[in-house]
Amino acid sequence: MTVVLSTQAVPDPEKAAYWSEVVNRTLVPMSVTPRNAGPFDGRIATHRFGYLQVSTVEADAKRISRTPALIGPSSEALVAVGVQVSGTATFVQDGRTAEVGEGDLVVYETARPYSFDYPQRFATHVFQLPRRNLAVPDSDIRRIAGSPISTSGGVGAALSHFLTALTSLAKGRPPLLAHRLADGFADLLSTLITEQARPDDRDPDTTGGALLSRVREHIERNLGDPDLSPESIAQAHGMSVRYLHRLFEAEQTTVCRLIQRRRLEECSRELARRGRATPTVAAVAHRWGFSSPAHFSRVFRATYGVPPREWRALHAAQGRGFTAPSTPSAPVARRTERPGAFRPESM
Structure with a gap:
């Protein structure tokens, strides 16, 4: 559902105060100062796609500031994208100043102070989403904050077309579709930030x-x-x-499976080493991140076909060390296999 708020029906002496309240309630708490002395005119339309909020603002000349005093400790960290539809703006964050013209895009964080100065009547789209939904480090966002990004080509153009389509989808969408649209925005924005912040750090096959x-x-x-x-x-x-x-x-794996596989590989190598001072099986398991010896024993046996103690004994009897393969293969048969023939099974 789209929410539209306007100063049109508000008495002239109250328009500026009403607009300030609207901006603070719809976007984030900010100081709003009209640049002209006459009655202030403004309109904001807002709708949501899952965790993504899309707002279109049309208003008279003004200056807005997000000061440290307005950034409370409980404020949710948001990343915002402003797309200048008409008019111009001067944006400042982290000591950098950006002159934003029609069609330009600027990325900023609401958890750090910033300001926009609009010298004449303007229109802009504002897209806000939680910081945690972006797959980029903080340092990359800070590298591009305060720099206008052209939407005439590359990922900037792709994101601009996507944003234009989003602003036209004002009617309600099913929750699943809304979240997918938000995810699409987050992925494109993450790609754009990486492209702008790390132009020499791109993978030829995938941006990730x-x-x-x-x-x-x-x-x-x-x-x-x-x-x-x-x-x-x-x-x-x-x-x-x-x-x-x-x-x-x-x-072809998951994060959890990768972690477990690598831990088991390191444990198997350490247990297979020969030496005078041999740590206990529990100590080896603990060293490589297994907090439960019983759980370690179960997953080790499921992977290598024998319990950890038997694995150690077999390699000690063999008289040489063993290096587990990096990719587990088939489970072992315990009846007649030689100690050196053991191989880990697939996870």
Whole structure:
């Protein structure tokens, strides 16, 4: 449902105050200062697509400021995209100033101070979504905040066409379709931010290639952390859990399976080593992130065909170390196989 608020029916002396209240309630708390002395005229139409809010603002010249005092500790972190439909604006955030013309697009965060100065009557589209729904690090957003982005070509043009289509879909949509539209916006915006912030860090086959590599590196560095999970990984990389799972769709595995497989591989290698000082099976499991020895024993046996202690004994008797393959294959037959013939099964 579209909500339309306007100063048209408000008495002239109350228009400016009413408009300030409307902007604060519809977008985020801001200081609103009309630039002209006469009665203020403004109109804002808002509708939602799942977690995405779409607003179209038409108003007289004004200045708006999001000051530190207006950013409370309980304020939800939002990322906003402003598309200038008519008129111009001067945008300031993080000490950078952008002169925004018709057709330009600007990305900013509501959790940090910013200001817009509109010197004449204007129209703009404002798209707001929770920060957690974007699969980009904070540093990338800050690199492009305060810089106008052209929509004449590339990802900027694709996003602009998508946004234009969204603003025309004012009627209610089924919840599933609305969320898919929001997801499409989030994916395009994430791609645009990456393109603008990291022009030399693009994967030739997929825009998520570099991000996927960073996620894999993060998993390797934190295998021993029992709290390593899709939620903690997504938070560390400034993305949603949903987007994290999407990154792994073409990898023929899931995040949880990758974590478990890599932990088991490291445990199997360590248990197969020969040496005077051999840690207990429980100590090895704990070192590689398994908090429950019983759970570790179950998944190890399901993968390698024997319990961890038997795995260690077999390799100790064999008299040499063992390096587990990086990709598990078939389960072992325990009756007659030589110790060196054991191979992990598929997860």
